[in-house]
Amino acid sequence: xxxxxxxxxxxxxxxxxxxxxxxxxxxxxxxxxxxxxxxxxxxxxxxxxxxxxxxxxxxxxxxxxxxxxxxxxxxxxxxxxxxxxxxxxxxxxxxxxxxxxxxxxxxxxxxxxxxxxxxxxxxxxxxxxxxxxxxxxxxxxxxxxxxxxxxxxxxxxxxxxxxxxxxxxxxxxxxxxxxxxxxxxxxxxxxxxxxxxxxxxxxxxxxx
Numbered sequence: 111x112x113x114x115x116x117x118x119x120x121x122x123x124x125x126x127x128x129x130x131x132x133x134x135x136x137x138x139x140x141x142x143x144x145x146x147x148x149x150x151x152x153x154x155x156x157x158x159x160x161x162x163x164x165x166x167x168x169x170x171x172x173x174x175x176x177x178x179x180x181x182x183x184x185x186x187x188x189x190x191x192x193x194x195x196x197x198x199x200x201x202x203x204x205x206x207x208x209x210x211x212x213x214x215x216x217x218x219x220x221x222x223x224x225x226x227x228x229x230x231x232x233x234x235x236x237x238x239x240x241x242x243x244x245x246x247x248x249x250x251x252x253x254x255x256x257x258x259x260x261x262x263x264x265x266x267x268x269x270x271x272x273x274x275x276x277x278x279x280x281x282x283x284x285x286x287x288x289x290x291x292x293x294x295x296x297x298x299x300x301x302x303x304x305x306x307x308x309x310x311x312x313x314x315x316x317x318x
Contacts, residue, residue: 118147121301135185135192140214142183148297149276152290155211157181168204208289215293216300225309226295229316230288241276241286243269 125144132138143150158169158177169177175190185193197205197213218226231237235245243266252258252268263271276286276294295312302308312318 118298118301121297122147124301135189136196136213138189139178139183139185139193140216142185143214144216144297144300148294150297151211151214152277152293152297154178154181154183154214155207155289155293158207158210162207166204167207169207169210170204174205211289211293215296218296218299219305221305222295222299222308223292225312225318226292227288228318229312230291232316232318239288241273241291243273243284246272 122145125141129138129141129145132141140151143154146153154177157180158173161173161177161180162169171191171194174194175187178185178190194205197210230241233241233245233249235248236242246269250269250272252265252272255263255268257263257271258265258268270284273284273286274282276290277283299308302311
């Protein structure tokens with residue numbers, strides 16, 4: 111992805127700066143994730159998913175705090191309680207972590223979401239809502255990759271490295287879901303001020 115590494119650095123620096131200024135607990139957690147780059151929020155999502163042993167897609171407070179600690183988030187217990195209360199809208203003592211991640215994502219305009227989905231649909235050749243190595247074969251040319259050219263990597267290794275960009279750092283499974291793709295680009299989007307520039311960047315990157 112051209113330009114992504116630079117945006118990542120800019121965004122991480124910006125997020126660290128803003129952290130010292132904000133007192134809103136949800137915003138603080140969001141900024142701590144963004145300070146790790148575009149995959150930061152998705153990484154936290156993966157930690158929660160691993161902890162969700164019974165596949166209920168919900169977390170109680172103990173699991174929530176453990177997840178934050180496992181991901182090395184600097185949040186004290188009071189702040190964690192406050193965040194948990196905000197998300198536990200019905201007071202059931204559990205939070206829905208999909209809803210939690212969507213709220214944590216930096217807000218994006220519909221125009222941005224639409225162009226991200228266009229890119230996703232282009233890559234998802236089979237149309238099953240998950241991008242895999244098979245999907246990439248006809249869309250992404252591995253032969254230009256320097257590691258393919260010098261014989262270090264096979265074509266599949268190039269594809270896998272490409273997918274790993276969008277995957278969480280802790281659980282790379284070689285599959286990228288719509289949600290992961292959207293989370294990744296929400297991170298990139300946070301570092302780009304205007305819709306026009308974001309859309310141009312996406313169109314150029316994915317030849318849309």
